[in-house]
Amino acid sequence: MTIRILAFCGSNRRGSFNQQLLKLAAQGAVDTGAEVKIVQLAEFELPIYDGDEELQHGLPKGVIALQELFAQHDGFLIATPEYNGGYTALLKNVIDWISRPQNNGILGTALFTGKVAALVSASPGLLGGLRSQMSMRTVLDKLGVLVIPNSFALSSAHTAFDDEGHLRDITAQRQVLAVGAALTQAAMKLGV
Ligand SMILES: Cc1cc2nc3c(=O)[nH]c(=O)nc-3n(C[C@H](O)[C@H](O)[C@H](O)COP(=O)(O)O)c2cc1C
Incomplete structure (x- = not known):
């Protein structure tokens, strides 16, 4: 069974560090056999x-389109930037x-319940947006999403990427890929 993962980011900023990190984590999921759609x-x-x-x-067209995408996917890979100690208004x-x-x-909450998610975050600061992950976990937990323990918070994000979008720190690069891989494996094990 192919695992389908929907990947999205809480920053629309051109050159977003979280978008860059999301791509890497998504690659980790693809490498373990998942089908990943980055929106x-x-x-x-x-x-x-x-x-x-x-x-x-009623619902705006964009919401209907996103609900359809959520229905078609087994898990979510979310890059969650940190604004003032929480996740962004865009994500909420x-x-x-x-x-x-x-x-x-059918309730929109059913599009979350029983699915799995993994979180990554990036920030120029020292904590790498970790606090946004904590608050995002709480919300996803309430919606019945199993957020796997594997996650990655990239600090000093403004100097972390090379020109090809890879992390200069090879250990960190491996860890981000591992988050995507762990999400695929968790979805497989749970049979979502
Ligand atoms: C309104 C606002 C609040 C922010 N608050 C935090 C914060 O609490 N912690 C943090 O690490 N970075 C904070 N930042 C810096 C962001 O982490 C930084 O802008 C980052 O690049 C945003 O993610 P992006 O690169 O994916 O757009 C804040 C930025 C903005 C615009």
């Missing part, structure tokens, strides 16, 4: 969640929208 959240219409808007106009907005009831009447 750019910037490509989806995602207004800030508003219950009145939802009531009047995506999760909140997707959790809303789908147009087929």
Whole structure:
């Protein structure tokens, strides 16, 4: 059975360190046999969640498209940047929208429940965005996602990558690839 993993990042910034780290972790999953789709959240219409808007106009097209993608995948690889000690509003907005009831009447939360996820983060700071991982774990836990213990937080991200997008530190490079690999293996073992 092929494991399908959806990979996304909480920063739409051009040159995002988290986007770069996500690509590496995704490669680790591909190397262990997973099918990985990296989506750019910037490509989806995602207004800030508003219950009145939802009531009047239903789900925005971008949310419906993301719900379909979530339905098609067994696990999530998430790069979670840290803003003021937590994860970004972009990620929370995506999760909140997707959790809303789908147009087929099924709860959006069902798109998370029983699936697996792995987290990576990158920051120019010393903790590498680790605090954002903690708060993201809490949210995913509430949604019934099993977040595997394997993770990676890249500190000094502004000097960590070479021109080809690899980490200069070979041990760190291996560790990031290992996160993607561990996610594939966990999904296989759980039979999600
Ligand atoms: C509003 C804001 C708050 C931030 N707060 C933190 C923080 O609490 N901890 C941290 O390590 N970096 C913080 N940063 C720096 C980000 O880690 C840095 O901008 C990083 O490059 C963002 O990820 P990206 O490269 O994927 O866009 C903050 C940046 C912004 C814009």
